[in-house]
Amino acid sequence: MKPYSRMSAQPRRRRIALRALGAAAVGALAWIAAATSIPGAASQEANPAALVAGETPGYAVEDFNYPLADKILAEKNIVLKRGDGHITLAECASGAGLLEIMARDKADKICFKVVGNSGWLTLEIPAVYAIKGNDYTTAVDMTVGAEEKSYDILKNSWTPVGEAADPDSRDHMLVEIRSSK
Numbered sequence: 001m002k003p004y005s006r007m008s009a010q011p012r013r014r015r016i017a018l019r020a021l022g023a024a025a026v027g028a029l030a031w032i033a034a035a036t037s038i039p040g041a042a043s044q045e046a047n048p049a050a051l052v053a054g055e056t057p058g059y060a061v062e063d064f065n066y067p068l069a070d071k072i073l074a075e076k077n078i079v080l081k082r083g084d085g086h087i088t089l090a091e092c093a094s095g096a097g098l099l100e101i102m103a104r105d106k107a108d109k110i111c112f113k114v115v116g117n118s119g120w121l122t123l124e125i126p127a128v129y130a131i132k133g134n135d136y137t138t139a140v141d142m143t144v145g146a147e148e149k150s151y152d153i154l155k156n157s158w159t160p161v162g163e164a165a166d167p168d169s170r171d172h173m174l175v176e177i178r179s180s181k
Helices: 006-036 048-054 069-076
Strands: 079-083 087-090 099-103 110-114 118-125 128-132 137-144 147-153 158-160 173-180
Touching: 069 079, 079 087, 087 118, 099 173, 110 118, 128 137, 128 147, 128 173, 147 158
Parallel strands: none
Antiparallel strands: 079 118, 087 110, 099 110, 099 128, 118 173, 128 158, 137 147, 137 173
8 A cells, every 4th residue: 555645635636626616617607608698589688788788888087177167158158168176156145265256247246166275267257357365375367468467366355456456457357266275
């Protein structure tokens, strides 16, 4: 009789494990084949896996365009272009802590809410002459003709900008707001 050796038992265990793994793989493939293709099915309704795969949604890609900008333009005549979502149009009566903008062409103030650590928004509001800051450090860019000017907005007080700060009192268009804590 041959003495028992540990070395001879390892190859046998491997063969058993490989056979079990192979049987499991064949079983899994058979189950997948049975679940995804029903023999004799002529339509997609009979094959639910094909139906689901054909209706999967595409990938979402952020383009930073302001949501509902067309509706806001039609209702309030304010052009909101792009932003990171941290500066949004708000009702001025909604509370303190808003950026408030005065424009000669608007009867009421235009207000923006700022959230997060920083934000930016590109827009077009003509004839802006004053902006009240909030707790954020805010800078705005304005254009007059082909010239661009930047203004730092005072925290929690009104800052004259545009025609109010221009020696020639020219109309300035607000084109960008940038805020940070």
